[in-house]
Amino acid sequence: MVDRRQVMSFRVRAQQLDRARGGLDDTAVLDIGVQDTGPDGARWALALRGVDVAAPPAEAFLLLWTVRGAPHLYRRTDAGAVAAAVEPYSDADAGKRIYDAAKPLKAAGIGNLAALDEVASRMRAVVTRPTVKGKVSGRLAEVLPEPYLRACRPCGATHLYEMPFRLAAVRAGLELRLGTSPPVLQRIPGFRKAAAPDDRFDLVRAYLRLLGPATPRHVADYLDAPVRDVKARWPSDVVEVTVDGERRWLLAGDERALASADARGCRLLGPFDLFLQARDRSTLVPDAARAKELWPVLGRPGAVLVDGELVGTWRPRRSGRTFTVAVRPWRALDPATRDAVVEQAERLAAYRAVNLTGVDFDS
Numbered sequence: 497m498v499d500r501r502q503v504m505s506f507r508v509r510a511q512q513l514d515r516a517r518g519g520l521d522d523t524a525v526l527d528i529g530v531q532d533t534g535p536d537g538a539r540w541a542l543a544l545r546g547v548d549v550a551a552p553p554a555e556a557f558l559l560l561w562t563v564r565g566a567p568h569l570y571r572r573t574d575a576g577a578v579a580a581a582v583e584p585y586s587d588a589d590a591g592k593r594i595y596d597a598a599k600p601l602k603a604a605g606i607g608n609l610a611a612l613d614e615v616a617s618r619m620r621a622v623v624t625r626p627t628v629k630g631k632v633s634g635r636l637a638e639v640l641p642e643p644y645l646r647a648c649r650p651c652g653a654t655h656l657y658e659m660p661f662r663l664a665a666v667r668a669g670l671e672l673r674l675g676t677s678p679p680v681l682q683r684i685p686g687f688r689k690a691a692a693p694d695d696r697f698d699l700v701r702a703y704l705r706l707l708g709p710a711t712p713r714h715v716a717d718y719l720d721a722p723v724r725d726v727k728a729r730w731p732s733d734v735v736e737v738t739v740d741g742e743r744r745w746l747l748a749g750d751e752r753a754l755a756s757a758d759a760r761g762c763r764l765l766g767p768f769d770l771f772l773q774a775r776d777r778s779t780l781v782p783d784a785a786r787a788k789e790l791w792p793v794l795g796r797p798g799a800v801l802v803d804g805e806l807v808g809t810w811r812p813r814r815s816g817r818t819f820t821v822a823v824r825p826w827r828a829l830d831p832a833t834r835d836a837v838v839e840q841a842e843r844l845a846a847y848r849a850v851n852l853t854g855v856d857f858d859s
Contacts, residue, residue: 529568
């Protein structure tokens, strides 16, 4: 029997959220990818794990559309291994990941993987130099037939379906230029996909290593993949544990770490930090009202993590030259914890290169 506290502490330690210093090579979350959504995205997530994000050159990073079609940051040296790891596991898996785009392809007798390959080939031909997303999309709409396209009412134009566009980019050897909005696509220099996924980057193993103990359903939901495909790739070196009456699994090599985990420290997690991406949300936040506050449909806040427990939410407030952090605690915070939150808010302000003018505790 494993209790919730052990699970939370294990994940803090596995994801190195208790680490003071670290480099890119030994930062575990870069193996699964660090989602880069919003101003406090991938680089802030790395900073929270002890990485001096101002030190590595921009060329050290690689930004790709991968899991769930979201932009994720990786080490550039891992490009080939990542490309192999994020591929759909089957044609059915590809169909699930591209959502509504699969229906017209099926009606036209086009396989989902074949469609991704076709889009990738066309994209590769279009992107011979850095090209803004809209221009790539427009060119693809000119050369691809109707099953690949949809009418976009908001802009009154015909586009490629969004998810095939995003998921085909890696297959085409394309990356997103850092810091561009709208996104600019460019070729990955010297790109060559690995022949087979490496265990280090295997997404099922990475999920268990960083967000375990977990079930196949948890992993499948994280990937937007069918459960049967995840089960077919379930590692053999796992151990079964029971968490709140539910059977889950953990990599055997992490069993001792789970038993002895005891997390300490305070962090202001970004809204899409990997810690908050676990698919067992009731484990992270057992209270339904608080879970709804942390994961609204639109406009997610960040989360306050203290000693392995989520104790509230936070939002940045910027107006002119002022920058404040609004904290909504879920419990009374003692003076030492409040001081730790203020310290982390100062760290966030330094990361954003602004001066912190205050921390507002909504109690």
